[in-house]
Amino acid sequence: MRMRRAHSVEQVRAAEATLLAQLPGGTLMQRAAYGLSVAIGNLIGFVYGARVVLLVGSGDNGGDALYAGVLLARRGASVTAVLLSDRAHAEGLAALRRAGGRIGAAEDIPGADVVVDGIVGIGGRPGLKPEALALVQLAARHGVPMVAVDVPSGVDVDTGETPEPHVRADLTVTFGTHKVCHLVDPAAAACGTVHLVDIGLDLPPATAEAFQAEDVRSLYPVPDGESDKYSRGVLGLMAGSAQYPGAAVIATSGALGGPVGMIRYVGPDSVAAEIRAVHPEMVHGEGRVQAWAVGSGLGQALDKQAVARLLAGPEPVVVDADGLTAIDGPVAAPALLTPHAGELARLLDVPRAEVEARGLEHARMAAERFQATVLLKGSTTVIAAPDGRVRVNTNASAWLATAGSGDVLAGLCGSLLASGLSPFDAGAVGAYLHAAAAHLAADGAPLTAMTLATHLPAATRHTLTP
């Protein structure tokens, strides 16, 4: 699999320590600095004559910035280091001086071609000191591109939280592996483009993973000559109501845009008629199913006991929207819960703002409490399994923020579950294809939930074709 993998600071430090013991001093920093200097050159498009300002803190993150400055200075850049501490990396500073770099100050920033944030890296606490914040704000006011070394200084590296002021980068150049803050919002949004430089770390299993097309390809249930509609999986859909009939239509569209062989709709005749008008292939009424999707648009028609029966198993179940209100403890069925921040806040009985600020923590907490995979929707979607594994989907399009797009996702995930994927895999594959369909459907302009659903086959084709 080719997923992007993120590791915790502790894991990175351990892997670095092993490697540092084997290599001559400074090797890792030189590898990091070389990758950083190349990425900076690529971002601004030239090096000779470029005006580069380094913001240098007290640690090795500042050291990386200084040595990248050395390499850029040797290629003809004019490099200035603004020191934020009197303990800046001494050897790096001496090397920069030898390469013709100089010590500068705030007034160098407005005319710079790029500012390099070497304030803090994985050793940083959240937040920026006032002096650093003022320099970062000055660069932003003058529209100078910002390159973060390893992480945007001031974010919480291991959680992606941003409780304090922090750098907003155009490009983040990280080393060895991604960190959680590169994948999880709100910090991920502050990273800009993330570029990974290999420095040769030997790493343990990741703390969080982000799927790529290849990962989806390896899991997607593709029918073969032996397949029939039942072996491909039948999805039971309990969604929509007289109040929200559209949710059932949209969820059906989402499900039919996935791998399922057949849909059985369980609900009122009036809603079934609306679905049939768009999807005549839908079957109305109870029967054997391999998985359930329940909850989208049930509104006041929600029958908590009926949902509770599904939650008791044995079939796997996707629980969306109103269906989530039927959950009050561990779920026996293999389950994928698909709340947005407001719904997760209600489930956990905490303020919505807390879920928005600390999404990863709350998704994990809910997965453990309800013994179910929790897919927390947002600009970054977090998928947390009850065993502690985490995946995130970062390739969404903001055009997805439209009514009914969550119903498409619930139907699609149900479809994947019915065709045999685990809740954790169904959530990751579903979130990926949902986002891919959004990019195709929107193509830089508004989309509707139905156009999103009708683009699922094309998104799947693109993803499954190497």
Ligand SMILES: NC(=O)C1=CN([C@@H]2O[C@H](COP(=O)(O)OP(=O)(O)OC[C@H]3O[C@@H](n4cnc5c(N)ncnc54)[C@H](O)[C@@H]3O)[C@@H](O)[C@H]2O)[C@@H](O)CC1
């Ligand atoms: N350890 C290694 O082998 C490698 C480390 N590398 C770099 O080293 C970095 C980690 O270096 P360090 O462990 O020295 O730590 P940092 O450079 O991240 O910073 C730690 C220092 O910053 C201070 N500090 C913490 N939070 C602060 C804040 N909010 N504002 C101001 N100062 C703050 C601390 O007192 C400490 O002195 C990585 O992010 C990476 O850039 C790379 O060179 C690759 C190899």
Ligand SMILES: Nc1ncnc2c1ncn2[C@@H]1O[C@H](COP(=O)(O)OP(=O)(O)O)[C@@H](O)[C@H]1O
């Ligand atoms: N700003 C955004 N950027 C990217 N994706 C988003 C954004 N806002 C919402 N989404 C995605 O759009 C979908 C919205 O689902 P949901 O909140 O359930 O809406 P609805 O209930 O109207 O269907 C989710 O998949 C979510 O991840």
Ligand SMILES: [K+]
């Ligand atoms: K940094």
